[in-house]
Amino acid sequence: MLNRRHFMTSVGAIIVAGPALADAMSDAQADIAKYAGKATAWDGPTTGPKAAEGKTIVVLAADMKNGGILGVTNGVQEAAAKIGWTVRVLDGAGSVQSRTAAFGQAMALQPDGIIINGFDAVEQQAALEQAQAAKIPMVSWHGGPVIGANPGNGIFVNVSTDAMQVSKVAAEWAYVDAGGKPGVVIFTDSTYQIAIAKADKIKETIEALGGTVLEYVDTPIADTSNRMPTLTTALLQKYGASWTHSLAINDIYFDFMGPSLAAAGIPGDGAPKAVAAGDGSESAYQRIRTGQYQAVTVAEPLNLQGWQLVDEMNRAIQGEAASGYMSPLHVVTQANVQFDGGDKNTFDPDNGYRDEYAKIWGKA
Secondary structure (H helix, E strand, O other), rough: OOOOOOOEOOOOEEEOOOOOHHHHHHHHHHHHHHHHHHOOOOOOOOOOOOOOOOOOEEEEEEEOOHHHHHHHHHHHHHHHHHOOEEEEEEOOOOOOOHHHOOOOHHHOOOOOOEEEOOOOOHHHHHHHHHHHHOOOOOEEOOOOOOOOOEEEEOEEEEEEHHHHHHHHHHHHHHHHHOOOOOOEEEEOOOOOOOHHHHHHHHHHHHHHHHOOOEEEOOHHHHHHHHHHHHHHHHHHHHHHHOOOOEEEEEEHHHHOHHHHHHHHOOOOOOEEEEOOOOOHHHHHHHHHHOOOOOOOOEEOHHHHHHHHHHHHHHHHHHOOOOOOOOOOOOOEEHHHHHHOOOOOOOOOOOOOOOHHHHHOOOOO
16 A cells, blocks of 8 residues: 555645645556566576376366466466376366365365365365365465465465455556546455455555545356346446446456446447456456457466466475465556467466476476
8 A cells, every 4th residue: 555645744634635646646657567567587486396206186176167267277287297297177166065066076086185276265164174184285276365385274375476466556557547536346256255355455545545436346256147247237327437447356257247338338448447456367368458348457377376386286295395486466458468478368477487397396
């Protein structure tokens, strides 16, 4: 968050105008520029254990229809092929019940490790305890609000970018784009602790900058295809032109907004502009590239994170310490979308991560 001196006098009650607004705007612009540049330098681990041979791991995916989860899963499969492991992917299909069944199936397979992909691990507390009792190592992607090593519940590492920075810079982009006067609707899903934390950070940042949060909408990620079309129409009728930006904790909310906006006569590059605080899905890249109902995604390097999950699992299996790595985030706009992954439609940094991990594993 920006320092309070940008907004208040020494008596703490009177809003400062003029220079303070200029400071806030320049600070936000500097943040955006910092994360919009091309990522070319490897800043991850360069040492670690050689590959454990012949392992089988299970990926428990929250919902393979989610572009972020799909991207990470693809990265895991690519990395596993390099390290020489077998991967089994089980799709939780967007419901707690299906994830519970998938976790039971995973335990029956007696794998060497389990990757929890895209849901709060605490949701499956009983299964987590069973896995711990069976001494099955677990790593996660977006498995809870605590990022990094030993986040709890027997998870060795929870992989993510800095979720609060992702939310902050997404809000800052909306603030800058609106000339300092954004009127935003925030979309989140209270099923996930990290989603609420991200949405709260967006709200906090917008309000600290002097913008307006028109509405804070809690609607399930798993049901966006059904809910977002009618919800979009209702919000347009309610707020009209005062709704300048949509801010969501995930790109998937914007997968289903376009037709409703088009039906209301709003062009693809018109307001409300869509800004996602994660994850950088292929569909988001396509919308940004073509200027059709999404302006920004603050992307994660999904494929790289899949490789990191395999590397962290290799460390866990061999009783080594976690790497301590946190992967970079990236502000993707129409101005820089082409250099991120060429025509890949993902943020796949050109920093040599595949070669670096292969060297660690003795597979170069």
